[in-house]
Every structure is written in C-alpha cells, then in structure tokens.
Amino acid sequence: MRIPPLPLVQTVESIRNLLATAYRRLVPGHVALMELITAGWITQAIHAAAELGIADELTDGPRSNAELAAAVDADADALQRLLRLLISYGIFTKQRDGRYALTPMAEALRRDSPVSLRDAVLLFGSPSHRNHWSYLVEAVRSGEPVPEKLHGMPFFEYLQRDRDFGECYDRAMSSMNAFALEPILAAYDFGRYETIADIAGGEGTLLTEILRRAPRSQGILFDLPDVIASAPDRLAELGLADRCTVESGSFFDSVPKGCDAYLLKHILHDWDEHDAGRILDTVRAAMEPSARLLIIEMVLPEHAGLHPGKFIDLEMLVQVSGRERTEDEYRLLLARHGFTLTRRVPTVSPENILEARVS
C-alpha cells in the first residue's frame, strides 16, 4: 500500500479545511447548515450499500443497473437512486456505457479488500448503534452514556450480553484497526521490542501484523474471555501460535507482567479519568522500569477546525464514559499515574503513538 508523505497530507488537509470554512462563510448560514443536517444520511446510504454487498458484486468488473439489481436482490429504480447519491461522493462511478464500477472508496467496502471498512459501516449504520445515538441529547444533558439508561448496564457488558451486536462490534474494531494499520506500522519501529503485550487488543489485528513484520518479537494478546475466545485458532492459521500467547482477564485487575512494550490502542479513550487511571495503574504495576507504554489514539488538536477525533469523542460520550484527549491532557493523565510522556509520533492517519515510560 502506498503511504503518502505526512507533510503533503497535512498541507492538503489544511487547504481542504480552509476551503470548507470559506464556503460556509460565503453562503447564507441556513444553506450551509442544511448541507450538514442531511449529511448523516450518507452514512446510512453507505450502510445500505454494504448490507446489499454492491461493492462485492462489482469486484469482477462493471455491471449494468439491471444486472446489479438482480445480483443484490434490490428494486432497480431504488438502487440507481442509492447509487446516484453515493457516486456524488466518489463512492462508485457510472461509466459512459451506463455501467457501474468501483472507485478506491468503493473498493474499501468490499468484504475481502485488503483494507475493508465494511464491518465498520455495518456497525455504525446498524439499528442498535443508531438507537444509542438517537439519545445523544440525553447524554449531553446528563453527561452519562446511553447504554446504562437504555439497557441498565455499561456498554462493554451489553456487548457480552447481546452477542450479535457484540460480534458486529468486534469485527468493526478489527476493521477500524485495519484502517490505520499501515500508517501506524510505517511510523513506528515495533521490532525493537522483544516482547509486546497488546492490552485489550481485541481480535489481535494490530499485534499479529506487528509480529509478522518483526520476526524476532514475541507477543501476548490480552482481552476479555469472550473477545479472545477464537484468537488461538486465528493465530495458528497465521502461523503465529508459537510467537504469540493469548491471556484473558480484566485490565482493572492485572495484565501480563514483564513485557518490553505495552500497547493500549483505543483503550484510554473508552474511559473517564478515574477508570483510565485505574488501567494505567494496573499496567504500570506489570512494567519493568525499562519497558515502554505505547498509547495509540486520535490525539485531539488544540485548533477549532475539523478533526475525526471530535466525532469519536461524541461516540465515547454516547456509548461509554470515555473521551478523546489532547496531548496535554494525556501528559497530565500519565503524570498522575506515574508515567512520563517521552514522545509523540504522528502518522498519516488521525492516529498518534504516545510513548511513555515509568517516571
């Protein structure tokens, strides 16, 4: 996969933000607002395309509307209306001969594409996920996550209870993992560590990819029992069974001891200051002084412009008691729990790697 240079990505991104701001200032406020009011429907349109498997049906080449409608079992007129909107966003294209084809964004909706976001959109467009978001106003009023009010239990407990939704969530996390995988691997040399523990590493997508590229490193995948139940089979399939062990437990109790690096990817953002601090305390208790803690998160910028982390921050408000944080907020949180932030490594994705050591 081609990873563009970071300065180029940052320059183009700031020009894009400047142009978007200029447009919104130019047109009357209500015109700019209307565009945003309906913007959420594009997520639903992408979700419908993913559920129908449109991108998969175009893998072998362009198809006419009638062929596609038959293949995905859809109404031909409704399908072309769905595709018209998606095409206007660059998802799918219509050729001169009227047949539909894939674009790079549509490729990412294919089930077996190298970086597929299909499972992520299946989660974010799912009725359960949307149901939680429909209570955003209550979350803002109370400052408390929705699942506790709606289901009487915290989000991660609910995922264990409703295993269809839980599995949909686990697959989506792996899919989101794949999204930033190459940029993370390109930005940081994980191979310098002999033993790497991925704490709450989910299905192990990041750790297995690190181990594949760092043949001298050993790994430990740690997460809740249900989440890692199938991990040993997957590790065996990938030929990593002898280099990666699987341990289950709660990061509020204890984590594997004595590793050289501890990964916490998208973990601290799930929790408020108190619980994020408890996780840091548990990890610190397992670490030798020479070990490094590697926090991978979408660190919030100080500026008022657009940033994906600002969306995920609201997702954290709706689902869990977590939040996205700025670099200063991470530095402070780490300091309160006996760590010193030593380095921030940006990637071409919104993810950053924060390296810390025990103070």
Ligand SMILES: C[S@@+](CC[C@H](N)C(=O)[O-])C[C@H]1O[C@@H](n2cnc3c(N)ncnc32)[C@H](O)[C@@H]1O
């Ligand atoms: C947002 S996901 C991140 C997963 C993975 N690190 C990634 O980046 O895809 C949060 C993970 O925390 C795990 N988790 C939640 N509560 C936990 C606990 N008490 N102990 C260990 N893992 C937990 C969940 O099972 C889930 O895999």
